[in-house]
Amino acid sequence: MSVRRLHAEQPDSFAFTEENVSWATGQIAKFPEGRQASAIIPLLWQAQKQAGWLPEPAIRYVADMLDMPHIRAMEVATFYTMFNLSPVGEHFVQLCGTTPCWLRGADDLKSVCRKVIGEQGDITEDGKLSWLEVECLGACVNAPMVQINDDFYEDLTAENFEQLLDDLRHGKEVATGPQNSRHGSEPEGGLTVLKGDK
Amino acid sequence: MSDQVNLTVDGIRVSVAPGTTILQACEEAGAEIPRFCYHERLSVAGNCRMCLVEVEKAPKPVASCAMPVAPDMVVSTKSDSVKAAREGVMEFLLINHPLDCPICDQGGECDLQDQALGFGGDASRFADNKRAVENKHMGPLVSTIMTRCIHCTRCVRFAQEVAGVPEIGAIGRGEDMEITTYLEASLDSEMSGNVIDLCPVGALTSRPYAFTARPWELKKTETIDVMDAVGSNIRVDMRGREAMRIMPRNHDDVNEEWLSDKSRFVWDGLNTQRLDRPYVRARKNLTPASWDDAFALIAKKLAGKGAKTAAIAGDLVCGEGQFALKALMDKLESPHVDCRQDGAKLSGPRGNYIFNTSIAGIEDADALLLIGTNPRLEAPVLNARIRKRYLMGDFPIATIGAPVELTYEAETLGAGPDTLAELVAGKHGFSDVLAKAKRPMIIVGQGALTRADGDAVLAAAIELAEKSSAISDTWNGFNVLHTAAARVAGLDLGLLPGEGGLDVAGIQDAAQSGDVETVILYGADEIAGASLGDAFVIYIGSHGDRGAHRADVILPAAAYTEKQAIYVNTEGRVQMTEPAATPPGEAREDWKIFRALSEVLGLTLPFDNLAEVRRAMFEVAPHFAQIDGLSESAAPKAPAAQKMAKAAFDYSVTDFYFTNPIARASATMADCAKAKQQRDGEIEGTGTHG
Numbered sequence: 108m109s110v111r112r113l114h115a116e117q118p119d120s121f122a123f124t125e126e127n128v129s130w131a132t133g134q135i136a137k138f139p140e141g142r143q144a145s146a147i148i149p150l151l152w153q154a155q156k157q158a159g160w161l162p163e164p165a166i167r168y169v170a171d172m173l174d175m176p177h178i179r180a181m182e183v184a185t186f187y188t189m190f191n192l193s194p195v196g197e198h199f200v201q202l203c204g205t206t207p208c209w210l211r212g213a214d215d216l217k218s219v220c221r222k223v224i225g226e227q228g229d230i231t232e233d234g235k236l237s238w239l240e241v242e243c244l245g246a247c248v249n250a251p252m253v254q255i256n257d258d259f260y261e262d263l264t265a266e267n268f269e270q271l272l273d274d275l276r277h278g279k280e281v282a283t284g285p286q287n288s289r290h291g292s293e294p295e296g297g298l299t300v301l302k303g304d305k
Numbered sequence: 306m307s308d309q310v311n312l313t314v315d316g317i318r319v320s321v322a323p324g325t326t327i328l329q330a331c332e333e334a335g336a337e338i339p340r341f342c343y344h345e346r347l348s349v350a351g352n353c354r355m356c357l358v359e360v361e362k363a364p365k366p367v368a369s370c371a372m373p374v375a376p377d378m379v380v381s382t383k384s385d386s387v388k389a390a391r392e393g394v395m396e397f398l399l400i401n402h403p404l405d406c407p408i409c410d411q412g413g414e415c416d417l418q419d420q421a422l423g424f425g426g427d428a429s430r431f432a433d434n435k436r437a438v439e440n441k442h443m444g445p446l447v448s449t450i451m452t453r454c455i456h457c458t459r460c461v462r463f464a465q466e467v468a469g470v471p472e473i474g475a476i477g478r479g480e481d482m483e484i485t486t487y488l489e490a491s492l493d494s495e496m497s498g499n500v501i502d503l504c505p506v507g508a509l510t511s512r513p514y515a516f517t518a519r520p521w522e523l524k525k526t527e528t529i530d531v532m533d534a535v536g537s538n539i540r541v542d543m544r545g546r547e548a549m550r551i552m553p554r555n556h557d558d559v560n561e562e563w564l565s566d567k568s569r570f571v572w573d574g575l576n577t578q579r580l581d582r583p584y585v586r587a588r589k590n591l592t593p594a595s596w597d598d599a600f601a602l603i604a605k606k607l608a609g610k611g612a613k614t615a616a617i618a619g620d621l622v623c624g625e626g627q628f629a630l631k632a633l634m635d636k637l638e639s640p641h642v643d644c645r646q647d648g649a650k651l652s653g654p655r656g657n658y659i660f661n662t663s664i665a666g667i668e669d670a671d672a673l674l675l676i677g678t679n680p681r682l683e684a685p686v687l688n689a690r691i692r693k694r695y696l697m698g699d700f701p702i703a704t705i706g707a708p709v710e711l712t713y714e715a716e717t718l719g720a721g722p723d724t725l726a727e728l729v730a731g732k733h734g735f736s737d738v739l740a741k742a743k744r745p746m747i748i749v750g751q752g753a754l755t756r757a758d759g760d761a762v763l764a765a766a767i768e769l770a771e772k773s774s775a776i777s778d779t780w781n782g783f784n785v786l787h788t789a790a791a792r793v794a795g796l797d798l799g800l801l802p803g804e805g806g807l808d809v810a811g812i813q814d815a816a817q818s819g820d821v822e823t824v825i826l827y828g829a830d831e832i833a834g835a836s837l838g839d840a841f842v843i844y845i846g847s848h849g850d851r852g853a854h855r856a857d858v859i860l861p862a863a864a865y866t867e868k869q870a871i872y873v874n875t876e877g878r879v880q881m882t883e884p885a886a887t888p889p890g891e892a893r894e895d896w897k898i899f900r901a902l903s904e905v906l907g908l909t910l911p912f913d914n915l916a917e918v919r920r921a922m923f924e925v926a927p928h929f930a931q932i933d934g935l936s937e938s939a940a941p942k943a944p945a946a947q948k949m950a951k952a953a954f955d956y957s958v959t960d961f962y963f964t965n966p967i968a969r970a971s972a973t974m975a976d977c978a979k980a981k982q983q984r985d986g987e988i989e990g991t992g993t994h995g
Binding site for chain 2: 110111163176177178179181182185186
């Protein structure tokens with residue numbers, strides 16, 4: 108991890124869509140009077156969903172909505188790495204580089220990212236892809252894996268990962284989860300135990 | 306069952322109240338606990354880990370600042386494991402702390418430096434690159450070298466809790482944590498300088514003082530501040546004749562350990578624009594003169610016209626000087642004396658013009674009404690006390706006057722006298738709050754009293770206080786918040802128009818009509834020069850400001866850091882300043898000037914030294930003899946007055962950084978005012994500052 112800074116270029120303003128405003132009102136209502144600030148993470152997350160990333164005006168917008176000092180919202184936004192303070196690609200690849208994935212070939216996946224996308228944080232010219240190495244995402248049993256937007260893509264190899272990126276880029280339908288024949292986290296080639304009574 | 310908790314600290318039995326932290330209990334037992342993040346006037350953070358102690362049966366060392374005591378705890382603060390734990394913490398703190406003490410302004414008064422002496426190793430085992438952090442902009446007063454920051458978060462907590470401007474925060478996390486304001490905006494606080502004192506390392510230091518002096522080469526003088534009427538206890542650090550900085554001293558009943566920015570950073574004003582020799586006006590220009598020439602000119606002008614002389618005392622002048630001025634005016638047989646250059650309609654009894662509740666007493670109040678006052682600008686330290694009470698909860702606050710940004714929630718009831726009249730008549734919603742409160746407070750500001758109908762406002766406020774149980778045998782909730790450090794002493798000493806005497810407005814009218822031929826302005830700089838007509842003006846004061854510009858004769862006097870003198874703060878507390886330096890050049894202590902002048906006029910005043918001045922003064926105001934004392938005052942009594950006018954209340958302080966001649970001479974104050982303007986413009990302007 109390195110120092111996270113606000114992006115140099117920021118939009119002029121930010122506002123929730125009408126839909127999001129009513130959603131946010133519902134979130135805020137979950138907390139007792141005077142404790143609206145507790146809704147900060149869901150609201151920032153929703154702002155990020157709406158804008159694709161978390162611009163500075165959005166941090167201020169959410170802080171104002173929750174009646175809390177701007178700096179307090181900034182603290183939260185900079186603390187959690189799940190908030191992207193800089194723009195990301197339409198398909199944002201979070202690549203696990205922690206030990207199990209690394210042992211199972213995460214380095215190969217990184218090379219693919221470098222080849223197809225560029226360095227970490229770079230966005231492809233068409234705006235479709237960007238990538239970031241992250242710590243363990245908790246799917247070691249299907250290592251190596253990446254998270255793209257809200258979905259896990261597991262049991263990757265350099266070949267099928269490159270294909271996956273290409274498919275995403277061209278808007279083709281892709282399967283989430285394991286990219287080989289495995290079902291969930293079951294053994295490859297079918298069950299080896301607990302096959303039922305004989 | 307006893308309410309006390311007994312525990313053992315280093316073999317010593319101590320008994321403390323439940324809820325006390327181990328750290329406080331250790332101090333009770335005389336054991337010193339090193340700390341960085343813990344500060345007794347701030348909330349507990351528990352993040353520096355320096356205060357580790359060993360507690361019997363605890364599996365590992367305990368952060369004593371955050372752990373409450375339990376019965377029969379056995380605490381050890383000196384064991385080998387405690388020492389090892391603290392050495393470990395210190396080693397971690399020093400990993401990223403630069404070794405730049407020789408060029409650091411905190412050097413010599415640095416908590417980290419001091420504690421590294423006790424717990425630091427001789428060398429670091431850390432071989433990698435140290436972290437470096439970009440410096441942050443925090444305004445014209447606070448200089449930042451953020452690489453030195455150890456993330457104690459004292460500044461964050463101060464801004465949030467005491468100053469009431471939650472603008473400092475810690476962004477990022479772990480090794481990348483950084484202290485900053487939102488987008489590096491200047492701190493919008495009148496108390497921002499206190500973060501410099503709170504910072505245990507050299508991350509936040511004083512910008513105006515940067516690289517000018519070392520603490521051990523400064524002569525330190527403990528004295529009293531006069532920038533507002535709070536009378537904050539300060540320490541002036543001098544190098545030779547030059548004031549290098551001003552720091553707060555602790556006084557639990559006055560300023561605790563805080564200080565307003567104006568009081569702290571005004572020192573460059575003490576070194577500039579000084580009047581260091583007498584001047585007389587010759588052919589329209591002020592030219593340097595000797596004391597003898599100046600006195601001779603005054604004697605010529607005053608000869609036989611004593612009764613046509615008037616005197617106005619200013620905001621920063623001392624008790625002795627005002628007493629000597631009054632004595633001189635008595636000798637001249639002139640009743641035209643006034644110490645209220647702002648025209649406030651205040652006079653005796655004493656309960657009518659002081660802050661009866663006392664500053665510490667604010668913490669006992671249970672409701673507050675502010676009338677025509679913005680304490681945030683008029684007395685920032687007192688405002689912090691109101692905020693402290695506000696944070697304790699159950700403290701309804703309301704204001705009458707234009708809405709202002711305070712550091713606590715306050716309901717604006719109305720803009721002017723109409724609302725006050727409604728409250729007096731019990732017809733307003735807030736009347737119930739005041740009626741139900743057991744110890745309500747009413748604070749009347751100078752903005753409400755300097756009007757033509759000031760006495761009517763005062764009468765209404767006193768009536769309201771009487772009606773709402775603010776005045777009883779055990780509680781006096783009627784308060785006047787002064788903005789001038791000199792005022793209460795002046796009123797105590799009776800610097801008010803005598804029989805047939807003119808007040809400030811009357812003196813100005815009479816000067817224009819020629820009924821008053823000579824006006825003595827004793828440090829009075831808030832009087833428009835043109836309003837004195839063609840009168841012969843004698844200015845006695847320390848700074849070349851508005852008064853000196855209008856003067857025909859200037860007699861140079863001492864500033865508040867250059868004399869031992871008595872000041873009385875807004876709550877009536879008598880305090881004494883100590884001289885940090887001698888007055889510059891030919892300037893003299895104020896009382897000596899009046900004494901010398903009286904001799905030239907053939908009206909010699911009956912005192913030859915400071916002790917004799919004081920003795921005579923104590924006869925007029927016996928309570929002045931009781932330094933740091935708060936004497937009992939008579940209950941306020943509503944003066945007879947006309948009806949209140951309709952106009953809304955103004956505030957007496959709008960330009961916080963330019964309220965007196967010393968502040969106006971300070972370049973730092975000018976920078977602050979500019980930063981404030983920029984900041985306000987920025988926020989109202991584009992709405993984005995990213």
